[in-house]
Amino acid sequence: MxxxxxxxxxxxxxxxxxxxxxxxxxxxxxxxxxxxxxxxxxxLDLASDLLTLPGADYRAADGTDTRNYGGLQGLAELRGIFAELLGLPVEQLLAADNASLSLMHDTLTFALLHGTPESPTPWVGQDIAFLCPSPGYDRHFALAEHLGFRLIPIDLHEDGPDVEQVRQHAADPAVKGIWIVPTYANPSGAVVSEAVAAELASIETGAPDFRIYWDNAYAVHHLTDERVKTPDIVGLSSAAGHPNRPLVFASTSKITFAGSGVSFLGGSPENIAWYLKHVAVRTIGPDKVNQLRHARLLRDADGVxxxxxxxxxxxxxxxxxxxxxxxxxxxxxxxxxxxxxxxxxxxxxxxxxxxxxxxxxxxxxxxxxxxxxxxxxxxxxxxxxxxxxxxxxxxxxxxxxxxxxxxxxxxxxxxxxxxxxx
The missing domain is CATH 3.90.1150.10 (Aspartate Aminotransferase, domain 1)
Structure with a gap:
């Protein structure tokens, strides 16, 4: 009726x-x-064993004393688990502290202050715009707005952002990036298809330092027996001649403890080196004890x-x-x-x-x-x-x-x- x-x-x-x-x-x-x-x-109770780990054995598999300084890239044994899940080489993935949003903030701030590997100049003082597939994740938009970026809405379809709209706006040199939750987008649940991902990887952009902020927050958060596979945006971008275009983010926030998890940043070797260069001034290393307890709880990709x-x-x-x-x-x-x-x-x-x-x-x-x-x-x-x-x-x-x-x-x-x- x-x-x-x-x-x-x-x-x-x-x-x-x-x-x-x-x-x-x-x-x-x-x-x-x-x-x-x-x-x-x-x-949260599913990961309650984290509260008893790592116990008295606080050394990582390679002998690292996790209680001490250092190890900017994070523990290799935990990176190995999530490199497999995210489809990245382990050397192109780093493990940080609890919030992937902090990694997004850092990478944008570093770009503002120092530029990216392809930037002619730092972003600060420029008119910077980001494409925002909508409906989308409010914290992405809030972060970009807080940093003074212009937000440009883009239609989000079931298979990802509207590619023609992206193509049209990305021709503008002021447009420096796009937010994407590729698998089970917040809030629509959209999943970026292989074809759309390939187009995003290959689109010609006005800005030489255009970035895809690929927030794979729900990569393993399935509600059915089907385990949807996320496109390999790093591989697709490299094949298209834009190896530094994507930055991949993920975390254990909705896998273990939401407030006490581990975040991850993946990308090209050059992007990882760029991030580590700048973050080395901000910190002497992440919480490796927490990373060790996660590695021991999860064990391997199948454990996740x-x-x-x-x-x-x-x-x-x-x-x-x-x-x-x-x-x-x-x-x-x-x-x-x-x-x-x-x-x-x-x-x-x-x-x-x-x-x-x-x-x-x-x-x-x-x-x-x-x-x-x-x-x-x-x-x-x-x-x-x-x-x-x-x-x-x-x-x-x-x-x-x-x-x-x-x-x-x-x-x-x-x-x-x-x-x-x-």
Whole structure:
């Protein structure tokens, strides 16, 4: 029963029904939160053995005393595990501290202050723009904006960013890079195809130091039996004659402990040498004790995948609840569409145009916290005011179902209001 097919009287009656349901939610004393993709306590418990490692044996496989200074590139035994998972030579991957966002910040700051290997001059003082496939990861956009970059929205399709839009904008020398989450994008779950990755690797750009910020945050975060393979952007770029174009980021943040993990930076030998040259002034080395405990917990690439299968057993039922409630409550009324991700941490919900902010406010007023509308777009500005990011990972199954039922009521009420005034 599409709302647009109802008579005015029928639509008014429908709106009244939703108002009644909404009032009942307001009296229920809800305190629910689906704003951020945090691992649940049950997921964090999967890596609880980290708290007992490394024990008295604090030496790495090569004899390194992990308690001491040094080792800027990180422990080889841990890099070996993730080099295999990320499809990189181990010498072209470094392991750092807990946040890959810090690595992104450092590489951008180093480019501003010193330039990259191809930069004619440092970036500072220039008009710098970054391409932002949208909807996308709000922290990427916030970081670039904080550093004074212009943010240019690009359409994000199921197989990656719109290549023609990238080609058009990248011809401008001011455009220095693009943000990409290649596998299970935040929040849409999009997966960059091999063909799109190859085009991004080979596109001619106005800036000789154009960078692909390839944030492979969800490389092993599958929700089905299918283990989606991420394109080898480093190999593709090298073959296309642009070996330094991609910087690959990853972390264990949603594999082990979100706040006490290990981050990774991969790229060409020249890019790795460039980063190490500059980071050597900032630090005397990463937390190697933490890297050792991760290496011993995970053991090898198969150990990581086995652990992620346990995560999937916790997460998949939550995503199933999101799909079921949205289908049961919204599908028949033609008021929303949503993604059905094969992995990652989010569902991207598009509600009736012009109502996302209203939905978020309605939800807030009854005790349901949602990510602010527009957060997945540059400058937090969704031109159609329709996108809402859903993060199902942290709440219990019971709380998540209650949150989704409340969200559905808010979506229906906002849609009825909008349709009546159209």
């Amino acid at each position: 599409s709302l647009t097919s109802l008579t005015t009287d029928e639509l008014s009656a429908f709106k009244t029904d939703q108002e009644t349901a909404y009032a009942a939610l307001g009296s229920a004393g809800l305190k629910l939160d689906i704003t951020r993709g945090k691992p649940s306590p049950e997921q 995948l086995a652990l992620m299968d346990q995560h999937r057993q916790i997460l998949a039922p939550k995503f199933a609840i999101v799909e079921r409630v949205l289908t049961e409550r919204l599908a028949a009324h033609d008021v929303a569409t949503w993604t059905q991700p094969r992995g990652g941490y989010f569902v991207s919900l598009d509600v009736t145009d012009g109502t996302a902010n209203r939905v978020v406010q309605l939800a807030k007023d009854i005790g349901l916290a949602l990510t602010p509308a527009g957060s997945s777009f540059p400058y937090k500005s969704d031109p159609r005011d329709r996108n809402i990011r859903i993060a199902p990972s942290f709440p219990s199954l019971t709380d998540l179902e209650a949150a989704m039922e409340a969200l559905a009521t808010c979506v229906l009420l906002a849609a009825a209001e909008k349709t009546l005034t159209a």
